[in-house]
Amino acid sequence: MKCNFAGSLLQGYFDGELSDRRAAEFERHVGHCSHCAAELVDLDWLSGRLQLTQIYEPAPASLRRTINAHLHPIAPTPVAPRPLLWQWLAAAAALLLIAFVLWIVSPELRSDDYQAELAGEIVDAHLRSLQPGHMTEIASNDERVVKGWFDTKLKFALPIRDFAGAGFALNGGRQDVVEGRLVAVLVYERNGRPIDVFVWPTREPDTSPRAGSRQGFQWVDWRKDKLEFCAVSDTAPAELEQLNRLISE
Amino acid sequence: MSELEPEERVRFEQLVLPHVDAAFNLARWLLRGRADAEDVAQEALLRACRFIRGFHGGDARAWLLQIVRNTCYTWLEKNRPMELSMEFDEEIHLQACATPETLAIAGDDRERLILALETLPPRFREVLVLRELEGCSYKEIAAITSLPIGTVMSSLSRARRQLHSALANPVQKGAVREV
Numbered sequence: 169m170k171c172n173f174a175g176s177l178l179q180g181y182f183d184g185e186l187s188d189r190r191a192a193e194f195e196r197h198v199g200h201c202s203h204c205a206a207e208l209v210d211l212d213w214l215s216g217r218l219q220l221t222q223i224y225e226p227a228p229a230s231l232r233r234t235i236n237a238h239l240h241p242i243a244p245t246p247v248a249p250r251p252l253l254w255q256w257l258a259a260a261a262a263l264l265l266i267a268f269v270l271w272i273v274s275p276e277l278r279s280d281d282y283q284a285e286l287a288g289e290i291v292d293a294h295l296r297s298l299q300p301g302h303m304t305e306i307a308s309n310d311e312r313v314v315k316g317w318f319d320t321k322l323k324f325a326l327p328i329r330d331f332a333g334a335g336f337a338l339n340g341g342r343q344d345v346v347e348g349r350l351v352a353v354l355v356y357e358r359n360g361r362p363i364d365v366f367v368w369p370t371r372e373p374d375t376s377p378r379a380g381s382r383q384g385f386q387w388v389d390w391r392k393d394k395l396e397f398c399a400v401s402d403t404a405p406a407e408l409e410q411l412n413r414l415i416s417e
Numbered sequence: 418m419s420e421l422e423p424e425e426r427v428r429f430e431q432l433v434l435p436h437v438d439a440a441f442n443l444a445r446w447l448l449r450g451r452a453d454a455e456d457v458a459q460e461a462l463l464r465a466c467r468f469i470r471g472f473h474g475g476d477a478r479a480w481l482l483q484i485v486r487n488t489c490y491t492w493l494e495k496n497r498p499m500e501l502s503m504e505f506d507e508e509i510h511l512q513a514c515a516t517p518e519t520l521a522i523a524g525d526d527r528e529r530l531i532l533a534l535e536t537l538p539p540r541f542r543e544v545l546v547l548r549e550l551e552g553c554s555y556k557e558i559a560a561i562t563s564l565p566i567g568t569v570m571s572s573l574s575r576a577r578r579q580l581h582s583a584l585a586n587p588v589q590k591g592a593v594r595e596v
Contacts, residue, residue: 405472
C-alpha cells in the first residue's frame with residue numbers, strides 16, 4: 169500500500185532538499201512505515217549503482233583542443249625578409265584603398281555603433297512599457313485578435329503566433345516609437361517575465377541573430393524576410409535565442 | 418573567436434572552461450553517443466563564448482548546462498524528432514526497449530545500466546543525469562531545464578522508479594542483488 173509520504177517528500181528527503189523540520193517529520197514517519205523504509209533502500213541502491221559504475225563521461229581532449237584553438241587563434245608569423253620601403257608604401261596604399269571601398273560598399277561594417285544606439289533606444293522603450301498599463305494596447309492571446317488589431321494600425325504585415333506550448337505565451341501587442349518611427353511590439357510572457365519583440369520593416373538582407381545586453385536587459389536582433397526583429401527582456405539570453413528560433417521557423 | 422575581447426576571454430576561461438566535462442557528459446547522455454555529443458557540446462560552448470557578455474554572474478555551470486541542453490534539443494528536433502515524441506508513450510517505449518529480457522542479454526552490469534538509462538525518455542534521463550552524475554540541486558535542475566521545481570521532483574521520482582524496475586527485475590530471475 170502506498171502512503172502519503174512516498175513520492176516527492178521521500179525524494180526530497182533522500183536528496184537532502186527538505187528543511188530540517190520537514191526532514192525530522194519524515195524521519196519520525198519512516199520509523200514505522202515499512203513502505204517508505206523499503207523505498208529509501210531502493211533509492212540508495214539505485215544511487216549507489218549510478219555512482220559506483222562510473223558512467224560519468226568526461227570531455228575528450230579533442231573538444232578541449234578545439235575550444236582552446238578558438239580562444240587563442242594562432243597569429244600568422246611573418247617568414248618573408250624585410251620588405252623595401254616602396255613595398256611598404258604600396259601595401260599601405262592598397263590597404264587604404266580597400267578600406268575606403270569597404271567603407272563605401274558595406275554599411276554592415278559601420279553597423280556596430282548603429283546597433284548599440286538602436287539597442288539603447290529599444291531597451292528604453294522596453295523600460296517605459298514596464299510601467300503599469302503600458303505593456304499592451306491590445307491584450308489577448310488570440311493570434312487572430314492581435315493580428316486584426318495590428319492590421320488596422322500598420323502598413324506592413326508581421327507574423328503573429330502564440331508559442332504557449334513552448335513556454336512563450338502571447339500576451340498581446342502595442343505600437344511604440346523607436347528612432348522616430350512607429351514600430352509594432354509583440355508582447356510575450358516567459359515564466360512570468362515579459363518579453364517585448366519589436367518589429368519593423370527593413371530593406372536590408374537577412375541576418376543571423378546578434379545579441380547583447382544593456383542596463384541589465386538582454387536583446388537579440390535579427391532580420392528576416394524584409395522585417396527586422398529585436399527581442400528584449402531580462403530573461404536569460406538562451407531564452408531569447410529560443411524565441412528567435414520559434415519566430416523564424 | 419576574434420571578436421572576443423581579452424577580458425571576455427578571461428571570464429570565459431575562468432567561469433565556463435571548468436565545466437567542459439559537465440557540458441560533454443550532459444550532451445552525451447541526451448544524445449546517447451560520444452561523436453554527436455562532441456559536435457553539439459562544441460557548438461554549445463562556442464555559443465556560450467558568444468554570449469558570455471550577457472552573463473552577469475551567478476551559477477556558471479547552470480548557465481552553461483542550460484545552453485547545452487537547448488542546443489541538444491534543437492539538434493534532436495532536427496535530426497531525430499522521433500526520440501522527442503517518445504516521451505508521450507514512455508511506458509510502451511520502455512516495454513519495447515528495456516525489458517528485463519533485453520537487459521539480461523546485455524552483458525555486464527555497466528552495459529546494462531547504460532542501456533537502461535539510455536532507454537529512459539530524454540526528460541527523465543536528463544533529470545537523473547543532472548542529479549545523480551552532476552550532483553545538481555533541485556533548484557539548479559529547475560534553472561537548467563526551465564521546469565518548475567515540482568515537475569523536477571516528480572520527473573526525478575518517476576525516472577528513478579522506471580530505472581529501478583528496469584534494473585531490479587532481472588534479479589527475480591536468479592541473479593544476486595547487491596545492496
